[in-house]
Amino acid sequence: AQSVTQLGSHVSVSEGALVLLRCNYSSSVPPYLFWYVQYPNQGLQLLLKYTTGATLVKGINGFEAEFKKSETSFHLTKPSAHMSDAAEYFCAVVDNDMRFGAGTRLTVKP
């Protein structure tokens, strides 16, 4: 069965700094990969997804992620953090069903 590992349960950056949230996956088949964001007391909202084609995927709010098959990774980045980016971020992998990582809480300091 597929699984997801998110390295770092909590990441703190300064406003304007680079955001890097790490995700590694395991899957027996070519995976579909997703990043979701969850704001307090909200459901999950899709940031971006990789299915096939270009390995660098751009999403909403300036986020992007790169699928690296050799590293089984799908790290999420944003060049310049904004205060409004503070939230919980979840990586998910799909083959038969959708499985989520444990999440990374992003804090943005002024």
Add this chain to the structure above:
Amino acid sequence: EAGVAQSPRYKIIEKRQSVAFWCNPISGHATLYWYQQILGQGPKLLIQFQNNGVVDDSQLPKDRFSAERLKGVDSTLKIQPAKLEDSAVYLCASSSTRTGAMNTEAFFGQGTRLTVV
């Protein structure tokens, strides 16, 4: 387009009581998921429906949890009897995978926060 609707938003019950959650997916979405999200953890898949059939319920504690999706639209998730460790947010999601393809995103409801005391 209306989103995934869930009710109630909050529920507090005593252990050994029963509780039910309701989900109305996005119109036309064939796939429906129920997830359990314990505080500080990622969502854990409980059950996945394709139309009104169960695709995956391998992580559903069947001795106390049950779910149904009558007519392939709305769904209910029931816990009977509840335990303290069932305290969590229960998320419903839907996606439009009529063919069973998994490359489409899932849309999530706001969840039901269950507290068992």
